[in-house]
Every structure is written in structure tokens, then in C-alpha cells.
Amino acid sequence: MNFIHEKNYVWILVIVCFAIFFINLDVLYPNIMEARNFITAREMVSDGNWLLTTMNGEARYEKPPLPTWLAAISGMIFGFKSLAGLRIPSAIITLVLVLFSYRFGVYFLKNKKQAFINSLLLATSFYIIFAGRNGTWDIFAHGFMIVGIYYVFQFFSSEEKIWRNALIAGTFIGLSFMSKGPVSHFALFLPFIISYSIVYKYTNFKKKWLPLLGLIIVTGILSSWWAIYIYEMDTETATAIAEKESTAWQDRNVRPFYYYWSFFVQSGIWTVVAFVSLLYPYLKLRVSNLKAYKFSLFWTIFAVILLSIIPEKKSRYILPVLIPLAYTTSFLIEYMFRTFKVNKNxxxxxxxxxxxxxxxxxxxxxxxxxxxxxxxxxxxxxxxxxxxxxxxxxxxxxxxxxxxxxxxxxxxxxxxxxxxxxxxxxxxxxxxxLDNPNYNSLQDISRKAEVEKIPVYMFNIQSPELVWDYGGKIPLVHSHDLEIPKEETFKVLVMIDGKKGLEKAFPNYTITYQETFDLNPIDETKGGYKDRLRTEMYLVEKN
Incomplete structure (x- = not known):
């Protein structure tokens, strides 16, 4: 029995996504990745740094700027004190991701109901919920990419609207690169290409070479123009950041090859059925569209394999795998819909x-x-x-x-x-x-500095959450490249246990403790408490 008419599928998906991704967006404090994005967005608006992006006044070229542009525009509309407003672009792109996963499902599954099931599975998967409610880059990269993949699939499989499919695909694949570089290309698009070549193969390509070239050119232009711009305008800094980022993939957060093998757990409430859906010998005899099942299964497995090859691994990097995994899981759910009532096994x-x-x-x-x-x-x-x-x-x-x-x-x-x-x-x-009795925000510091006419500096680079909470740029004083502030009296924010370093940097000054700021929502006796969310303020006076 069909409880929901297919004409209502899209509206229901919109309602589900609105409830999951748009409501109560301001509950959680910004995490470190969000803080970086929001600081850069704030400085885009306040300083006009829309292309040569900055974080606390220093070059921030590690990530392409498209999600930050969207956060900046949202900040201009809702204000930069509205966390919900700054997170709305992420919610919107997640809605796009879910709706296009449905459209793509209708196209290759040949089953609207199963495509609907898939999109519900995707929207309610744990890491999709987490990413869709956070103002970071990942969900944009994969959201734009799924739109590109939808049109690439049509480009490969259909003889109609070849140029339209090629150019739209190239545009969205390029927008994905503008969101987080080649991450989604490697983790979502490449395994898609490999899986398509195995299951569907590439045929009738004689008429498609020129449109394919157009796809590549559009993708290339959108993917490269910003990198070329910052290299031309700030060569030294851009080169140093590129070298640091490439090294990080090999040296930072290195995990064993099998680190992602429990990837199905990240689907949250669907963990058990997601795991069973991966058992090809079992499900191959039960699915209604074996070819489509092979495609989604290979897409899932190859995505995990490719991610496993990279030395640097984090649990959130598994996010793109949840997209093909939802398709794969939908085959088991669709089978159960058909047979569960009479299944005696x-x-x-x-x-x-x-x-x-x-x-x-x-x-x-x-x-x-x-x-x-x-x-x-x-x-x-x-x-x-x-x-x-x-x-x-x-x-x-x-x-x-x-x-x-x-x-x-x-x-x-x-x-x-x-x-x-x-x-x-x-x-x-x-x-x-959230019961930290010592919680103390930095938001009043800048106002007090204006009243007291005593400037505030930050000693060495500290947590982005602190800079975000402060509400503006905090001039930096680097211990390794010390430039003494011109004022004889000033205040300095120092990381916990950093007073000795401050005394060493300013030997001819009187240094007096003023106050501790603590952004931890929980007290220090509980797990998850982070020292990097605390900073101490000292008054520094020249002798």
C-alpha cells in the first residue's frame, strides 16, 4: 500500500529538510571550522577583502571563497551576530543536495518511490545533518557536485540536450571546486566516473567530444581563476599556503588505511540497514534494478577506497560517501517495502x-x-x-x-x-x-578598550573561536617576529600558561593579570572541555 502519492514527494522532502536543516540553527556554538569561515566572511564585508581573503587581518587562502561569499551575503542580510543567519546558506545547499539526489534517483533508479526513500535516508543521515547545519565548506562542495553529477549522467547516457547537460555539469563541478578545491572531485566525482564505466560503460561518444571539451573548459575556468588571481596578486603568501596544505595531506591526522571501514555508522539511525545493503551476494537476488544497485554499490565502495588512500583522515571526510550509500541503502528498504509483510525469513x-x-x-x-x-x-x-x-x-x-x-x-x-x-x-x-560557571565572552573587550582608550592585542595566533567571539580583528603580536606595540600601556590576550612567553617578549614591562575568558559551554571537569577556548588578559605597562 502506498501511503504517500508521488506527486507530493518533492513537497514532503522540502518540509522534511526545512525541519531538519533550518530550525534551531543557533543552538550550538560555532566550531573551529565555522569560526574561520565566519571571521573571513565578516572581514570581507568590513574590509572589502572579497578576493584576497583574510582571517584576523592575515591572508586566508587555504579554502576557495564561494561558501564564505555566501556567508558574507547572509551576514549582510541577517547581521553577523545571527548564527542562524550565517548558517542558512549551508541549509539551502543541503536542501539542493537532497532534492537533486531525488531527481538523480528518479533518472537512474527508474523508480520515483525508491528515489524518494533514498532522499529521506540521505536527509536523516547523521553526518549530512551535522554538515547541513554547520557553516563550513564541505556540504557546499558535495551539494554542487551532486548537481554536476546529475547532468554528467544525462550527458553520458542520453543523446538529447548534450550541450545543455555538458555546460550545466561543467558549471556545477566548477562551483564545487570553488567551494573546497578538488575534495569532492576526488571523493565523489571520481568514484562516480569509475562506477559508471564499469556498470553502464561509455557509448556513442562521437557526437559528444566537443561538448565534453566545453564541459572541461567551463570546469577549468571556474576552478582555476581565483587561484590564479591570488597567485598573481600575492605570490609569496599563496605559494607558502599551497605548500603547507599539500604537506598536511601527508603529515597531519595520519590514520591507517582501514580507518574509514566503519563508514556506514555515519549514517546514524540507519547504521544496521546501511550495512546489510552493502552485502552484494545477499541483495543482488532481491533488488528490482540490479544494474542500478551495482552502480550505487560500486560508487560507495570506490569512494571509501579512494578516501582510504589519502594519509590524512578525519571522520568528517567520510561525508561524501553517505550520498551513494543512501542510494545503496534504498534498495534494501524498497525490497522490504515490497516483501516485509509476507517475509517469513x-x-x-x-x-x-x-x-x-x-x-x-x-x-x-x-x-x-x-x-x-x-x-x-x-x-x-x-x-x-x-x-x-x-x-x-x-x-x-x-x-x-x-x-x-x-x-x-x-x-x-x-x-x-x-x-x-x-x-x-x-x-x-x-x-x-551548557553549565560552565566560568563562561566569559570576549564580546565586551572592544567596547571597554574604546572607553579606557587602552588597545588590545593578541599574543601569537590563538583559536579562531576566540577571534570570532571578540567581534572584530585583534592585532597580533608574534613572539617569533616581535614588533613592539607603539603604546606604552596596552592589554594582551595570552593562551593559558602563556605568561612566561609574554614576560620573555616584554622584559622591560610590568605585566599584570586582568581576567580569564572562557568560551567552553561545559566546565573543565567534563570531557570535551578545550583549553584552546580559554585566554587570559594581561595589562602590559612600560617601566
Whole structure:
């Protein structure tokens, strides 16, 4: 039985994405990557550094500027104190990613319902949610790339609109490069090309060589113009940054080859079914479109292999793999939709019972477990906690009820509703855990400096979160290249335990402790507390 008419698929995806990616965007504090992006965006607007980008007044060429331009424009509209406003561009590109994953699915799966299932899986995957709600570069690179891949697939497989497909594909592949360099080209596009060549092969290319050349030229121009510009305008700095970045891929965060082998876990609530969908010998006899399944499976596996080759590895780098993995997982879900009601094979149905059952149980027990976990911090949050519980419990109950009645579609769509409810209702409860009694923002420093007429400097480069919180540029004093401030009295922000370095740099000055600033949302007794989010202020006076 089909509970949702296909004419409503797109609207439902928009509603799901709005709930997951646009609501409560200001709950979490900016992370280090966001801080870098937002500082650069702020200085684009305040200083006009739209091409020769800066962070706290120093050259920042590590990342192409397209996502930062979008953050800057959003900052101009909503103000740079609005975290939600600065994160809206990420939410929009994630919506684009989900909608084009649906369009692409309709095209190569030949099944609108399965394409809809795929897009729901993608929108509710853990790392997609994380990236789509953060103002960083990754989601832009992969969002633009999936649009490019959609048109590349049409370019390869169809004899119609060849030039249109080539030029649009080249444009969006170039925009992907303008978002984070060749990351998505290597992790998403290249495995797509390899998988397409194995499963579909390249045929009837005689008419396509010239449009293909046009695709490459458009991609090349969009990908290279900014790099050429900064090299011509600031050769020395651009070269030094390029060398540092290329070295980082080999020397920084080096992990073993198998580091990404648990990649399916990053799909979050779909972990179990995602893993089962990768078992080709099992699923090949059960899918309705074997060719498409092979393609999405190879795309997933080759993406993991290519990422594993790179020495530098971080868990967030696995993000692009979740895109083909959602397609792959949709084959198992679509099969279960067709057969679960009459399937007597317990070995087949157990993973679904396990995966869906865990989600249902979480909903049912949330009031008890949530209260035990949060009881000491619920002051001011009781109303939200009660409302959240009143929504979670019935959703969890009906997930379990329909699961054991073998009405798998109802259970599946309730899990989507459960994820939406987590973001809309439950996510602000995270504030109940933010209990650092020593929290102290830097936002008042610049105002006090104007009133006291005592300038403030930063001793050595510190955490970007501190600079972002300060609200503007903080002049830097480098210990390795010391340039003494011209003022006889000034204040300096120093990292914790950095006073000795300050005394060594200013031997003929009286140095007096003033205040400690701490941006950690949790206190220092808890895991996750970061020393880099603390800084001390000293008054420095010439003797």
C-alpha cells in the first residue's frame, strides 16, 4: 500500500529538510571550522577583502571563497551576530543536495518511490545533518557536485540536450571546486566516473567530444581563476599556503588505511540497514534494478577506497560517501517495502527489526532516560522536556507497533518524523548541558578598550573561536617576529600558561593579570572541555 502519492514527494522532502536543516540553527556554538569561515566572511564585508581573503587581518587562502561569499551575503542580510543567519546558506545547499539526489534517483533508479526513500535516508543521515547545519565548506562542495553529477549522467547516457547537460555539469563541478578545491572531485566525482564505466560503460561518444571539451573548459575556468588571481596578486603568501596544505595531506591526522571501514555508522539511525545493503551476494537476488544497485554499490565502495588512500583522515571526510550509500541503502528498504509483510525469513527481517526497533525504543524510554541524564540541569527546560516527551513517546510507540504488525512503511515514515521532532523539539535541550560557571565572552573587550582608550592585542595566533567571539580583528603580536606595540600601556590576550612567553617578549614591562575568558559551554571537569577556548588578559605597562 502506498501511503504517500508521488506527486507530493518533492513537497514532503522540502518540509522534511526545512525541519531538519533550518530550525534551531543557533543552538550550538560555532566550531573551529565555522569560526574561520565566519571571521573571513565578516572581514570581507568590513574590509572589502572579497578576493584576497583574510582571517584576523592575515591572508586566508587555504579554502576557495564561494561558501564564505555566501556567508558574507547572509551576514549582510541577517547581521553577523545571527548564527542562524550565517548558517542558512549551508541549509539551502543541503536542501539542493537532497532534492537533486531525488531527481538523480528518479533518472537512474527508474523508480520515483525508491528515489524518494533514498532522499529521506540521505536527509536523516547523521553526518549530512551535522554538515547541513554547520557553516563550513564541505556540504557546499558535495551539494554542487551532486548537481554536476546529475547532468554528467544525462550527458553520458542520453543523446538529447548534450550541450545543455555538458555546460550545466561543467558549471556545477566548477562551483564545487570553488567551494573546497578538488575534495569532492576526488571523493565523489571520481568514484562516480569509475562506477559508471564499469556498470553502464561509455557509448556513442562521437557526437559528444566537443561538448565534453566545453564541459572541461567551463570546469577549468571556474576552478582555476581565483587561484590564479591570488597567485598573481600575492605570490609569496599563496605559494607558502599551497605548500603547507599539500604537506598536511601527508603529515597531519595520519590514520591507517582501514580507518574509514566503519563508514556506514555515519549514517546514524540507519547504521544496521546501511550495512546489510552493502552485502552484494545477499541483495543482488532481491533488488528490482540490479544494474542500478551495482552502480550505487560500486560508487560507495570506490569512494571509501579512494578516501582510504589519502594519509590524512578525519571522520568528517567520510561525508561524501553517505550520498551513494543512501542510494545503496534504498534498495534494501524498497525490497522490504515490497516483501516485509509476507517475509517469513527471520534472518532477513531481523536487521530491520533491530534497526527500527532501537529507534522506537529510544522514543518510548526518552522521558525516563532523559530525566536521569538531565535532571540536575532541567531548571528552565521542564516545559520543553515535557512537550518533547509527549511527542517522542507516541512516535516511538507507533514505530514499534507498526513494526511488529509488519507495516514497515508506516514505521519507516515515523522514523523520519522522529528525526524531525528531535531537531524541532529536542535539540534545544542541549542547552541544558551548557553549565560552565566560568563562561566569559570576549564580546565586551572592544567596547571597554574604546572607553579606557587602552588597545588590545593578541599574543601569537590563538583559536579562531576566540577571534570570532571578540567581534572584530585583534592585532597580533608574534613572539617569533616581535614588533613592539607603539603604546606604552596596552592589554594582551595570552593562551593559558602563556605568561612566561609574554614576560620573555616584554622584559622591560610590568605585566599584570586582568581576567580569564572562557568560551567552553561545559566546565573543565567534563570531557570535551578545550583549553584552546580559554585566554587570559594581561595589562602590559612600560617601566
Amino acid at each position: 527471520k534472518l532477513e527481517t531481523f536487521p530491520v527489526y533491530l534497526n527500527f526497533g532501537i529507534v522506537g525504543v529510544i522514543g518510548v524510554v526518552f522521558p525516563i532516560v532523559g530525566y536521569i541524564f538531565l535532571k540536575d540541569n532541567l531548571s528552565g527546560f521542564y516545559t520543553r522536556f515535557i512537550i518533547t516527551s509527549l511527542v517522542f513517546v507516541p512516535i516511538g510507540f507507533f514505530i514499534l507497533k507498526y513494526l511488529f504488525k509488519k507495516e514497515i512503511q508506516r514505521s519507516f515514515y515515523l522514523i523520519i518524523l522522529f528525526v524531525m521532532s528531535i531537531i524541532v523539539l529536542g535539540f534545544p535541550l542541549a542547552n541544558a548541558l
